[in-house]
Amino acid sequence: MIKKLLILVALLFCASSTFADDINVWKKSTLNQILQSGELRVGLDPGYMPFEMKDKRGRLIGYDIDLAKIMAKEMGVKLKIVPTTFDGIIAGLLTGKFDIIIAGMTITQKRNSKINFTDPYLVIGQTILLNKKYKDEIKSAKDLDNEKYIITAKLGQTGEIVARKFFKNAKINTFDTESEAVSEVLNNKAVAFVNDQPYNAVFMTGKGKNKLIHLDKPLTYEPLAFAIKKGDPDFLNWLNNFLRQIKNDKVQNIYEKLYKKWFVDTSWLRKVQ
Template sequence: MKKLFLLFTLLVSVNILFADDINVWKKSTLNQILERGELRVGLEPGYMPFEMKDKKGRVIGYDVDLAKEMAKAMGVQLKIIPTAFDGIIAGLLTNKFDVIIAGMTITQQRNLKINFSEPYLVVGQTVLLNKNYKDEIKEAKDLDNAKYTITAKLGQTGEIVARKFFKNAQINTFDTEAEAVAEVLNKKAVAFINDQPYNAMFMDAKGKDKLIHMDKPLTYEPLAFAIKKGDPDFLNWLNNFLRQVKEDKVQDTYQRLYDKWFIDTSWLEKVQ
């Protein structure tokens, strides 16, 4: 009788655990995506080469192509939802989209609110300097002076880095990268702080003969997909997707997309 009771107790425990797993899956964003037949991705167009609008108004970029690969692997349609970066976490938490794929850097502060996948790319913040200051500013630390004005995009890592590294300088923030870097082009500011890929692309486009790219990264910044907390199934799928994309040398998806957006700059003709 005692053995039968123990067996019954074990079976009940197993059934409870199984039911809990099923409930977790039913609530998972991944399950909802599959039932809906649509992956909703939040991003802010305007961050070259990750996401931007071409001349026809279409959203293109590295993150967009990565999202297309993700939707294809899920067997669902992709829906891009343009969202201002300073409100993008709130958009995720209020279920306006399923995942953020927007060149978002993993930070401890953000991680308190949302969960991150493994990094899909690692970048760092660099400086675009007005060439008129090349003789007095030899390295980034020289910018930490009250007589200098530095610009960055509001709410992005560039602003955080600028305020951390250049406490004595005047820091001005703008809603877009284009507005912030234009201040440097127009000699209203000395330098612009942003991600290395963006700065490198800008130099190829509009920065030639006007700016100097101080390309030694000030920071180590892993970029990752962001999702709501409490969703182990979705996080597991995203991490496995990344491993497959990175390691599959037959399809070579990861390298192909990297070369397309970070090595070959022919796409610039589509946005200028």
């Protein structure tokens, strides 16, 4: 009898310890902290069309902005956007400046060693915008791998990584913003610009029209995802379920509507030009 009682006490102790551990994990969860504070803080780098940018009135708009608004609404909290330069955005997350990165960030193994990614919310690839005067000289991406060519990309983005990987003989110049990097091509100071396919496609409907050529065959396969701190399974679970819901809900068609708004219909360009 005493032996059975001791076993029962031990089982109850283990159960209470497990319950206490679960409570502590939940208290430390970013999701719990967001719900307690009533505010979702999102880190992103404005200037990356059509994901995040400023309109003529200085307001932040874009695909990622709309996603963040929907996310905050589903959580029942306010949204706070924290503008951050892309090359310092992971450090900003790790030091607690914001709760999540929603910035068109590509999943890479190097980044994944520091942070955790959700399931992809969009899949893209890197393409090239070429100065039109080189149309007869350069027929494909491989023709750019020459020491006489200057190629531009945004500092810290996947475009820079891809440019250095694919074009080892060319000179790679990086800039703080996409607009600075692509302007070098427009102003005949560089031959080509490497960036995400959606950005390049949108740019070609505006400033690049009749001036650049879009080599639109993707060089890479790049899943874009939300990024959070490691060791936070509750937040990761919520975010992945959020993505599944908006992608598969055929009644509201949130995912499809967002894609058409920012990647098919380019009327929003009038707001930023």
